[in-house]
Amino acid sequence: MSxxxxxxxxxxxxxxxxxxxxxxxxKLSSCVNVIASALTLGxxxxxxxxxxxxxxxxxxxxLNIVFxxxxxxxxxxxxxxxxxxxxxxxxxxxLTPRLLRFYHALYQVMLFGMNxxxxxxxxxxxxxxxxxxxxxxxxxxGIYRTPEAIEAAWKYFILGSVxxxxxxxxxxxxxxxARSVVGEGVNGMVWTALLPHASxxxxxxxxxxxxxxxxxxxxxxxxxxxxxxxxxxHAEGPTPVSAxxxxxxLNVALYAILRFKILFAANPHVIPPGPLMAVxxxxxxxFAAFMLYPRHDIKRMFAYxxxxxxxxxxxxxxxxxxxxxxxxxxxxxxxxxxxxAIFFSVGHVSQAKGTxxxxxxxxxxxxxxxxxxxxxxxxxxxxxxxxxxVFMSEFLTISSAFARTPWFAIPLxxxxxxxxxxxxxxxxxxxxxxxxxxxxxxxASFIPMFVHLAIVFITGVFIxxxxxxxxxxxxxxxx
Amino acid sequence: xxVMDYSVAHMLAGALMLASLMMLxxxxxxxxxxxxxxxxxxxxxxxxxxxxxxxxxxxYITALIALLFxxxxxxxxxxxxxxxxRIHREIETVAGTGTGTIMLVGMALVAxxxxxxxxxAANTALLEREDLAFALAVLLLGLxxxxxxxxxxxxxxxxxxxxxxxxxxxxxTKGMPFMVEISIAFxxxxxxxxxxxxxxxxxxxxxxxxxxxxxxxxGERRLxxxxxxxSSCGNEGKTL
Numbered sequence: 271m272s273x274x275x276x277x278x279x280x281x282x283x284x285x286x287x288x289x290x291x292x293x294x295x296x297k298l299s300s301c302v303n304v305i306a307s308a309l310t311l312g313x314x315x316x317x318x319x320x321x322x323x324x325x326x327x328x329x330x331x332x333l334n335i336v337f338x339x340x341x342x343x344x345x346x347x348x349x350x351x352x353x354x355x356x357x358x359x360x361x362x363x364x365l366t367p368r369l370l371r372f373y374h375a376l377y378q379v380m381l382f383g384m385n386x387x388x389x390x391x392x393x394x395x396x397x398x399x400x401x402x403x404x405x406x407x408x409x410x411x412g413i414y415r416t417p418e419a420i421e422a423a424w425k426y427f428i429l430g431s432v433x434x435x436x437x438x439x440x441x442x443x444x445x446x447x448a449r450s451v452v453g454e455g456v457n458g459m460v461w462t463a464l465l466p467h468a469s470x471x472x473x474x475x476x477x478x479x480x481x482x483x484x485x486x487x488x489x490x491x492x493x494x495x496x497x498x499x500x501x502x503x504h505a506e507g508p509t510p511v512s513a514x515x516x517x518x519x520l521n522v523a524l525y526a527i528l529r530f531k532i533l534f535a536a537n538p539h540v541i542p543p544g545p546l547m548a549v550x551x552x553x554x555x556x557f558a559a560f561m562l563y564p565r566h567d568i569k570r571m572f573a574y575x576x577x578x579x580x581x582x583x584x585x586x587x588x589x590x591x592x593x594x595x596x597x598x599x600x601x602x603x604x605x606x607x608x609x610x611a612i613f614f615s616v617g618h619v620s621q622a623k624g625t626x627x628x629x630x631x632x633x634x635x636x637x638x639x640x641x642x643x644x645x646x647x648x649x650x651x652x653x654x655x656x657x658x659x660v661f662m663s664e665f666l667t668i669s670s671a672f673a674r675t676p677w678f679a680i681p682l683x684x685x686x687x688x689x690x691x692x693x694x695x696x697x698x699x700x701x702x703x704x705x706x707x708x709x710x711x712x713x714a715s716f717i718p719m720f721v722h723l724a725i726v727f728i729t730g731v732f733i734x735x736x737x738x739x740x741x742x743x744x745x746x747x748x749x
Numbered sequence: 750x751x752v753m754d755y756s757v758a759h760m761l762a763g764a765l766m767l768a769s770l771m772m773l774x775x776x777x778x779x780x781x782x783x784x785x786x787x788x789x790x791x792x793x794x795x796x797x798x799x800x801x802x803x804x805x806x807x808x809y810i811t812a813l814i815a816l817l818f819x820x821x822x823x824x825x826x827x828x829x830x831x832x833x834x835r836i837h838r839e840i841e842t843v844a845g846t847g848t849g850t851i852m853l854v855g856m857a858l859v860a861x862x863x864x865x866x867x868x869x870a871a872n873t874a875l876l877e878r879e880d881l882a883f884a885l886a887v888l889l890l891g892l893x894x895x896x897x898x899x900x901x902x903x904x905x906x907x908x909x910x911x912x913x914x915x916x917x918x919x920x921x922t923k924g925m926p927f928m929v930e931i932s933i934a935f936x937x938x939x940x941x942x943x944x945x946x947x948x949x950x951x952x953x954x955x956x957x958x959x960x961x962x963x964x965x966x967x968g969e970r971r972l973x974x975x976x977x978x979x980s981s982c983g984n985e986g987k988t989l
Contacts, residue, residue, distance in 0.1 A: 394927035398934045405941060424945065431908055431938060432892070438915050438931065439888060446873060446881065446922045454924030474869035 275320050276328045278313035279342065279385045282306055287378035296360055296370045300353035303374050307342070307349040310381065314342040326460045329391030332744050337525050338388050340603055344517045344610050345381045347718035351614045352377070352510035354715040358621045359508070364414060373413055373508070380406040380514065384522045393441050394459045396526060400437070400490065403519060404430045411507035411515075422502035429499040433489025437526075440482030444533070447475035461529065468536035476540045483530050484546065490523035492577045493584060494554040504573035505626065509617030512569055516576040517610035521602055524580065528587060528748065535590075535749045548588030552678055552685075554581030559685040562692035567626050568616055571696055572609065575652060578689050579605045585682065586667040587748065589674050595745035597666035604659035604726055605652075611722035612648035615641055618714035619700075623707040628696055632706035641712060642701050644719050649697045651726050653690045659729035754802055758876055758921075761795035762883040765917060766859065769890040769910050773855050774848045778837060778902055782827045785906050789819035792913045796920045802876075803923055811920060811932045815913075818936050823909065826943050831902060851897055855890055862886040880921025887914030905942055912939065 286306030293299040317330050317338060324331075330338070356373075359365045365373070383403030390396050408430065412423030445458045451470045457463045489496040504512040527547070534543045558578035565571035579601065586598030618641050619634060620626045634642030651658040654665075664686060671679035768788035775781040793815035800808035831837045866882035873881075891911025898904050912935055919925050 392927075394931065398927070398930060401934055401938060405938065408941070427942065427945065428895075428904070428908070431942065432895070432911075434938070435888070435908075435911055435915055439884075439918060442915070442919050442922055442925065443881070445925055446870070446877065449922070449924065450872070456926045458924070459926055472870075472872050474871065475873070478865065478869050 275313065275317050276322045276330060276389055279310050279317070279338065279389065280382060282310045282313060283378040283382035283385065287375045287382065290378060291371055291375035293371065293374075294367060296356065296367055299371065299374045300349075300356055303377060304346070304349045304353055306378060307346040307381070310385070311339075311342040311346045314338050314385075324391060324462055326456050326463075327392055327395065328389050329462060330389060331747075332740065333528070333747055334388050334525065336599065336603070336740075336744065337521060338385065340521070340606055341381075341384055341388060341518050344606055345384075345514070347721060348510050348513050348517070348610060348614075349377070350715060351513065351617065351718045352508075355508070355510055355617050355621070358712075362621075365508075369413055373410065376406045376410050377510075377514075380410065380519075384518055387522050388525060391461050392456070392459050393444065393461070393464075393529075396529075397434070397438055397441050400487070400522065400526065401434050403522065404434060404490065407503070407507075407511065407515060407519060410511045411503045413508060413511075414506070416506070419506040422499075422506035426499040426503040429489060429496055433486045433496060435486070436482045436489070437486030440479045440486055440530075443475050443479035443482065444471075444530075447471040447479060461533070464533060465536060468533050469538060471537055471540075473537060473539035476534060476537060480530065480534050480540070480543055480546070484527060484543075484550065487523045487526045487530075488550065488584075491520050491527065491584070492554075492580050493550055494557055494577075494581070497554065497558075497577050500577055501570045501573040504576070505567050505570040509569070509613055509620070512573070513610040513613035513617070516573070516613060517606040520576060520580055521606055524583060524587075524602065527584070531587065532748060544588045544590045546588070547584050548675070548678060551581045551584030551586070551588050552681060554578070555585060556581075556681050556685040556688075559689040559692070562689055563695075565692075565696065566628055568620065568628050568631065568696075568700070569613070569626055571628070571693070572612055572616065572652075575689065575693060576605075576609055578685065579609070579652075582664065582667060582682070582686075585671070585678070586663075589671055589678070590749060591670060591674065592742065592745045593666055594670040594674075595748040596741050597663045597670065599741050599744060599748075600729075601660065601663035601667065604663055604729065607722045608648055608651045608658075608660060608726050611719045611726070612645065612652060614719040614722075615645040615648055618712045619645060622710065622712040622714075625707065628700055630707050631700045633703050634701045636702075637705045637707075637709040638712060640716055641714065644716065644723070646697065646701050647723050648719070649693055651723065651730075653693050654686060657727075657730045659726040662730055755876055758795065758798055758802065759879055761791055761798060762880050762917060762921070764791050765795060765913065766883045766886045766890070769887045769894075769914075770852070770855055770859070772894060772906065772910060773851050773890065776848075778831050778900070779828070781903055781906055782824050782831070785827075785909060786820050786824035788910055788913055789815055789823070792916060793820060795917060799920045805924070805928075807929050808920055810929050811916065814932050814936060815916065819909070819913070819939070823939065823943060827902065827906070830943070830946055834902075836900065836902065851893070855893055858889040858893060859886045862889055874923070877921055877923060881918055884914045884918030884921065887911070887917065890914075901946060905946060908942070909939060 290299050290302060321330055380403050383399050387396050387399035408423050408427045411426055412419050448458050448464055448471050451467045452458050452463055492500040531543045534540050555578050558574050558581060562574050583598050583601050586594045622638055623631050651660055654661045668679055671682060765788055768784055772781060772784050793812045796808055796815055797812040862885035863882050866885050870878040870881050888911050891907045894907030895904050
């Protein structure tokens with residue numbers, strides 16, 4: 271029974287992928303996609319109540335259950351959004367039925383890869399899972415087959431492959447460092463076997479391993495030196511894919527870094543991973559904040575905003591301590607929900623207006639009130655205005671940064687202000703003023719967007735005590 | 750382990766790194782592909798030798814994959830692609846600097862990886878330590894090749910040689926689990942890359958160093974100017 275619970279969140283997407291690859295009718299297959307995602311969410315919720323035993327391959331603990339539930343939840347709401355998005359793409363002839371079969375099947379493969387990366391207890395298997403998720407998203411990004419989309423997919427592919435290669439080298443080094451202590455074979459790659467002995471691992475090898483792991487998985491998380499794939503991939507792929515990339519895949523990569531951080535922090539002889547993460551996160555956030563200004567493409571702008579948030583989150587985990595870890599976790603969840611809500615809205619906006627160029631989108635609140643206000647709300651949330659959830663997490667990050675490393679806090683505040691200015695400036699022009707562009711009504715499903723925004727709003731005002739206790743507990747695990 | 754066992758492993762790993770260095774100064778794509786094939790062949794020998802030394806039968810599978818897939822199938826496909834893209838006669842100029850500078854940088858990278866890895870892995874077995882050092886050198890040389898070449902095919906060969914280094918590291922680390930799975934996963938990745946190259950007829954890499962080109966790729970310049978058939982995707986519009 272308990273073993274089935276874990277395998278369910280892996281088997282459902284796989285079966286669905288096979289089924290969707292065979293189904294020819296797109297309305298039916300988007301339904302199947304939604305149902306499969308809902309079932310996976312159900313299986314994930316079941317994991318909260320029935321925690322399965324730890325095996326060398328699967329592990330469900332207090333840390334990853336948060337991400338599993340978040341992953342399957344956003345996977346589900348995105349599939350609902352995707353259904354209405356895809357219907358429009360079929361009407362306008364951007365996608366053919368054959369490509370759509372491909373799209374749906376790969377969507378489930380991607381969810382499978384991410385779920386596997388989250389539930390696995392094994393650093394080797396995690397690497398394979400992240401690679402699988404990367405490959406499926408590469409194809410999804412390039413699915414429109416325009417020259418721009420192919421370029422974006424190719425760039426993502428090459429940079430992602432280098433990241434993946436680095437991550438594998440790091441993983442090999444961790445195993446090499448652990449082998450003399452833990453012993454040969456599968457045990458040398460199992461979290462739960464590695465963690466108790468981490469203090470005895472060879473520190474010199476571990477130092478090099480962490481650099482490769484941070485660079486490798488950091489590429490996938492969009493951290494600074496290797497982030498160049500991210501804006502292109504977000505802008506040129508279908509919008510549901512952008513939502514999942516920002517909302518989930520970046521989180522999965524960060525989750526991998528966090529797991530390794532726990533492992534490395536447990537060894538007192540290793541260079542502490544925290545400061546390295548804090549610096550890389552800060553540089554990423556500052557860089558992305560200023561890159562937000564000269565944007566012309568709406569999806570590209572929000573992609574830079576995702577880079578900025580990944581920077582802030584990495585920074586928060588980097589400075590560490592109970593408060594900052596709590597803030598980082600909260601921000602991961604809030605960013606994931608808010609950013610995917612924004613992309614839901616942006617997807618319909620660009621379909622209704624027939625363009626992604628911000629200069630050609632004006633007066634949204636007048637021409638498409640629900641969409642326009644949804645976008646405004648999402649933006650207000652993402653720039654960290656009170657009383658929404660992101661405000662709380664950013665406030666906590668900044669206050670703990672001031673308490674621990676004040677010199678780091680100042681550039682962070684600057685970055686937040688710069689990002690605030692840039693996004694508000696662009697959004698203000700799009701949302702208000704005289705209407706420009708098409709005014710034809712959009713047949714969008716607003717439910718996923720507003721459900722996400724409602725959760726973000728409620729979290730900003732009131733977090734249930736049980737959730738606080740849970741997050742505090744996880745923050746302690748993160749050290 | 751006898752001196753002989755060690756010497757053979759050491760020689761094979763060293764030869765792998767030499768092949769990487771040789772790739773750096775190749776100007777013709779054919780020669781580059783052939784050296785890659787040679788490196789993959791050396792890799793399969795090195796992995797097979799590790800299988801003998803470690804008594805690890807699963808490593809034979811990895812060696813076999815390296816031999817069939819990387820040393821035969823991939824070079825064959827790349828030859829085919831190069832002819833189809835009509836770039837087999839092209840002489841590649843390496844961006845910015847001359848070959849001499851790149852060789853110097855390459856040697857510096859080799860020295861760096863020896864210095865770093867031999868110290869860091871001081872507590873592991875002799876053989877493993879040297880394999881890791883050579884592997885890091887191959888990895889860095891592959892990366893160097895990726896950033897200095899303009900042609901997509903040679904950039905990809907840079908990645909493929911980088912990946913050879915990874916497999917060497919993983920095979921040299923005694924008792925590494927999931928070796929077969931990892932080499933299959935990598936083969937899928939490589940197959941994707943080669944198929945993508947073929948399907949989309951990508952001739953040039955996307956120059957992420959040149960900022961002006963970057964603006965083009967971002968589609969942000971297109972507000973004012975209509976881009977007419979950029980070379981990066983070749984005659985993709987006509988052929989697809």
